[in-house]
Amino acid sequence: MRIFSGIQPTGSKHLGNYIGAIMQYVTGQERGEALYCIVDLHAITVAYEPAELRRSLYDLTALLLAAGLDPERCILFRQSDVHEHTELCWLLSGVTELGRLQRMHQFRDKSVVQRELVSAGLLIYPVLQAADVLAYRAQEVPVGEDQREHLELMRDVARRFNARFGGGREVLVVPEHRIPEVGARIMDLQDPTRKMSTTGGSEEGTVHVLDDPGAIEKKIRRAVTDSGAEIRRAPDKPGVSNLIEILAVARDSAPAAVEAELADARGYGELKAAAAQAVVAMLTPVRERYGELRGDEGALEAILARGAQRARALAAETLADVRDCMGVAAPRRVQPLR
Ligand code: ATP
Numbered sequence: 001m002r003i004f005s006g007i008q009p010t011g012s013k014h015l016g017n018y019i020g021a022i023m024q025y026v027t028g029q030e031r032g033e034a035l036y037c038i039v040d041l042h043a044i045t046v047a048y049e050p051a052e053l054r055r056s057l058y059d060l061t062a063l064l065l066a067a068g069l070d071p072e073r074c075i076l077f078r079q080s081d082v083h084e085h086t087e088l089c090w091l092l093s094g095v096t097e098l099g100r101l102q103r104m105h106q107f108r109d110k111s112v113v114q115r116e117l118v119s120a121g122l123l124i125y126p127v128l129q130a131a132d133v134l135a136y137r138a139q140e141v142p143v144g145e146d147q148r149e150h151l152e153l154m155r156d157v158a159r160r161f162n163a164r165f166g167g168g169r170e171v172l173v174v175p176e177h178r179i180p181e182v183g184a185r186i187m188d189l190q191d192p193t194r195k196m197s198t199t200g201g202s203e204e205g206t207v208h209v210l211d212d213p214g215a216i217e218k219k220i221r222r223a224v225t226d227s228g229a230e231i232r233r234a235p236d237k238p239g240v241s242n243l244i245e246i247l248a249v250a251r252d253s254a255p256a257a258v259e260a261e262l263a264d265a266r267g268y269g270e271l272k273a274a275a276a277q278a279v280v281a282m283l284t285p286v287r288e289r290y291g292e293l294r295g296d297e298g299a300l301e302a303i304l305a306r307g308a309q310r311a312r313a314l315a316a317e318t319l320a321d322v323r324d325c326m327g328v329a330a331p332r333r334v335q336p337l338r
């Protein structure tokens with residue numbers, strides 16, 4: 001089983017990223033051959049500062065290691081170090097429908113908040129994302145719920161490529177998404193109708209993985225709930241449902257168990273206190289390990305360089321097949337197509 005996922009080195013990673021994606025990355029190391037990519041080329045599709053991007057890249061590398069990624073058990077690398085991603089993006093653009101890209105939710109949401117420029121990169125983003133995954137013939141992609149649409153596009157791109165160029169063979173593997181059952185969409189604590197997010201979102205409603213315990217407690221204590229008092233998940237109780245899910249994941253239990261345990265609680269104070277305590281307990285070791293790792297950028301670079309070398313060996317194989325199928329570049333002498 002080959003697993004691939006990408007994560008953007010933008011801003012500071014939040015509880016949604018941690019629960020929806022990073023926790024799955026860590027367990028993925030046990031389930032298969034896992035590749036995790038820090039997608040700096042995706043981060044340049046919106047306004048950004050080059051020096052800040054470099055810093056954020058090291059921040060995220062250290063954070064992923066602190067969360068439990070082990071370079072001996074997974075391939076952790078930087079997207080821009082493996083040129084096959086951008087080449088495959090271009091090749092796949094030939095089998096990607098433009099209208100579909102224009103209708104993507106993320107493009108529509110992110111383009112309206114760009115003040116100076118809506119870049120072509122923001123539109124093409126899902127093609128590069130498809131290339132990221134398809135270059136490794138990954139079977140499984142752990143992501144949060146917000147990425148469902150992009151995964152569907154990538155599956156269609158792979159199918160269309162195979163139909164057009166594969167001559168009956170599955171040259172590109174059609175990947176499955178792996179979206180967690182609980183915590184797939186952690187909501188902003190101040191506006192529980194919107195996902196917790198790096199780019200949109202409110203500071204008070206966003207718990208950062210590296211927030212100190214005081215900040216985490218304050219944000220959770222001030223979370224927007226509803227005027228009732230019942231601790232149960234319901235569509236008209238998005239704030240309470242969100243806190244129940246967060247508490248369940250942080251404790252490694254089920255939402256129903258949380259509801260049962262807090263059935264007699266009066267008001268939401270108890271739920272918030274329990275959630276704050278559990279989140280602090282979950283994130284404190286990560287914050288501490290991050291502090292130990294972040295300072296040594298040389299060591300972080302060495303891990304990324306080794307990861308890129310291993311990743312490139314896999315991607316280069318796929319690209320050689322793709323070029324051959326498409327009739328571009330010099331033909332391969334041997335064709336070890338699986
Ligand atoms: P942006 O808002 O700029 O897109 P982001 O917060 O979505 O940033 P990404 O790097 O795009 O961060 O996403 C990394 C991973 O985290 C993806 O797999 C995404 O599905 C997941 N994720 C993002 N937000 C949430 C959330 N609120 N709940 C659960 N998973 C999330």
Ligand code: MG
Nearest residue numbers: 008106146198
């Ligand atoms: Mg995102």
